[in-house]
Amino acid sequence: MSDITSEISGKSLFGWSLNDWGKAYRNGGNASALLSALLAEVRQQESTAGSLNTGSVWIELASEQQLGAQLIQLQQLLDAADGDMQALPLYGVPFAVKDNIDVAGFSTTAACPEFAYEPQADATVVRLLRNAGAIVLGKTNLDQFATGLVGTRSPYGAVTNPFNEEYISGGSSSGSAVAVARGYVPFSLGTDTAGSGRIPAGFNNIVGLKGSKGALSTQGVVPACRSLDCVSVFALNALDAERIFALAAQFDELDAYSRRVGISPLKTIRRLAVPAEMPWFGDDRQQAAFTAALAKAESLGFELIRTDFSPLYELAALLYQGPWVAERYAAVGEFIQQDSAGINPVVKNIIAGGNNGTAVQAFNAEYRRMELLREIQQLFQGFDALFVPTAPCFPTLAEVAEEPVKVNSQLGTYTNFVNLADLCAIALPAELRSDGLPFGITVIAPAFSEPALAAFAAHWQAALRLPQAPVLLGACEDDSVVVAVVGAHLTGMPLNHQLTSRHAVLLEQTLSAEKYQLYALANTVPPKPGLVRVNDALLNSGSEKGHEIIVELWRMDAAAFGSFVEEIPQPLGIGTLELADGRLVKGFICEPEAVATATHISEFGGWRAYIAQLKSQAGN
Incomplete structure (x- = not known):
């Protein structure tokens, strides 16, 4: 057994982020030993779940044989990469997959035992992640x-909320969300047609990223509404969600609805539209939590614009009151009519109703959708993104059982319109409610605005410190150094290996103080930015403007830091960087003279968004 595997023996593997798993393997961890230990811990936890936990997170947890087969494939990938673990960015990282997404070697049930089949190939998104080294822990x-949107309509039982088992977990991606919330896996895949990748995130204090329609392939996904379906990502933090999305967002010729990621229409998010009229359905705690979130947004410098959401609310109503239910019937209607014992009666009634509409009604609804889209596009001229509660209320299991359709409809107030309007969204944790339950907000933007959403998420999470960094930035008991990186050394960027090869540990993604400007330096290979601090006198006079820039904080020992600094070329260097929360750390700085031939890119908010824009332009 390797030193790192021996070191963590007997300790919980729950709650590890992508960085924690990567660190374990860089320090010599054995994938077979670590993943076997994790599976054993998950089985133990699931067997002792709360008294009201009538349904498991899992429909199928990986067996020893299923894990072993994947470990053989992982070794083959590593051998093909000549043993270079950095060629596999998700080497040995466990993840969970919603059981309406195909994984070869596992059954696909869509939570209906009689519907089950054995897929011969992975869904495209699963294949891409497994090719990057990830391991499926289960369905x-x-x-x-x-x-x-409730997480209760399953013959395998309702998935209860880990904060309070009397409350729902949200759905439909209930198990995928709770698998992350309980710390079983660092990320998971869900699907999102009407909010299924956002509602569970908000109810479980995690991140839920629903990208633009077609950005993640739905090939190998059991359809709900095929023209609207999206694969979504749940993660412990926004940086991990962004990394998974970047790996999986590839055009798929096999998916007729796949789209190439386009040029981001947003460079940054500053103006946020907030509904002028907001239904809360009697949930005062949810309303109070959103009021606090609005105050936090304003304190962070975001402009809140009260806006009439009527076109969005009307569009949301079309999803279940209009002919799009017919898409659900087109997907599984014939099976539903067989009236198998395992079919949930509420689900059956909803899907069966899709067979009642006419083609005339379908066209009329599509005409109205397009009229509403024109109104929504005009609305977006006045702001950058929507800022809404992920859900307007937080129901109990008993409340859902009493009125299953009504409560489900209420939950979709701020989610149902998103795919119909071709928008992307990220659900983020906010402060806990007064009763200790999670509260989440969602930021919604035009298609292909994922880089801007990621920048907002970094700002939001840095300010709220949610979730906590895996290593606290307090006084060090050893001789380690914390360094802020801003460009080519960021996670996934060309020079990140200069950190990981020195066993540096990623602490968090955060923001600089609003005192810096970011430039793309000329004639640098690989491309590099320069971060320049604006003179205080110029800031105070208003003649120069400072910006908050996204940075990553990494910790390494002093000896490694010394050799790291030696590799930094002019005009770059290491100095003292001020963060948005007042902390001072070592960080990359640039000689002011170098910006004379550089391009000013501060408006992007960070290097990653600028590079994403360059790639988008190159691909179009």
């Missing part, structure tokens, strides 16, 4: 056929 529970 997760869901609202049957992804029809519901």
Whole structure:
């Protein structure tokens, strides 16, 4: 057994981020030993879950044989990369997959035992992640056929909330969200047609990223509404969600609805539209939590614009009151009519209703959708993104059982319109409610605005410190150094290996103080930015403007830091960098003379968004 595997023996593997798993392997961890230990811990936890936990997170947890087969494939990938673990960015990282997404070697049930089949190939998104080294820990529970936002419509039982088992977990991606919330895996895949990748994130204090329609392939996904379906990503933090999305967002010729990631229409998010009229359905705690979130947004410098959401609310109503239910019937209607014992009665009634509409009604609804889209596009001229509560209320299991359709409809208030309007969204944790339950906000932007959403998420999470960094930035008991990186050394960037090869540990993604400007330096290979601090006198006079720039904080020992600094070429160097929360750390700085031939890119908010824009332009 390797030193790192021996060191963590007997300790919990729950709650590890992508960085924690990467660190373990860089320090010599054995994938077979670590993943076997994790599976054993998950089985133990699931067997002792709360008294009201009538349904498991998992429909199928990986067996020893299924894990072994994946470990053989992982070794083959490593051999093909000549043993270079850095060629596999997700080497040995466990993840969970919603059980309406195909994984070869596992059954696909869509939470209906009689529907089960054995896929011969991975869904495209699963294949891409497994090719990057990730390991499927299991298939997760869901609202049957992804029809519901509650997480209770499954013959495998309702997935309860880990904060309070009397409350729902949200759906339909209930198991995938709770698998992350309980710390079983650092990320998971869900699907999102009407909010299934955002509602569970908000109810479980995690991040839920629903990218633009077609950005993640739905090939190998059991359809709900095929023209609207999206694969979504749950993660412990926004940086991990962004990394998974970047790996999986590839055009797929096999998916007729796949789209190439386009040029981001947003460079940064500053103006946020907030609904002028907001239904809360009697949930005062949810309303109070959103009021606090609005105050936090304003304190961070975001402009809040009260806006009439009527076109969005009307569009949301079309999803279940209009002919799009017919898409659900087109997907599984014939099976539903067989009336198998395992079919949930609420799900059956919803899907069966899709067979009642006419083609005339479908065209009329599409005409109205396009009219509403024109109104929504005009609305977006006045702001950058929507800022809404992920859900307007937080129901109990008993409340859902009493009025399953009504409560489900209420939950979709701020989610149902998003795919119909071709928008992307990220659900983020906010402060806990007064009763200790999670509260989440969602930021919604035009298609292909994922870089801007990621920048907002970094700002938001840095300010709220949610989730906590795996290593606290307090006084060090050893001789380690914390360094802020801003460009080519960021995670996934060309020079990141200069950190990982020295066993540096990623602490968090955060923001600089609003006192810096970012430039793309000329004639540098690989491309590098220069971060320049604006003179205080110029800031105070208003003649120069400072910006908050996204940075990553890494910790390494002093000896490694010394050799790291030796590799930094002019005009770059290491100095003292001030963060948005007042902390001072070592960080990259640039000689002011170098910006004379550089391009000013501060408006992007960070190097990653600028590079994403360059790639988008090159691909179009």
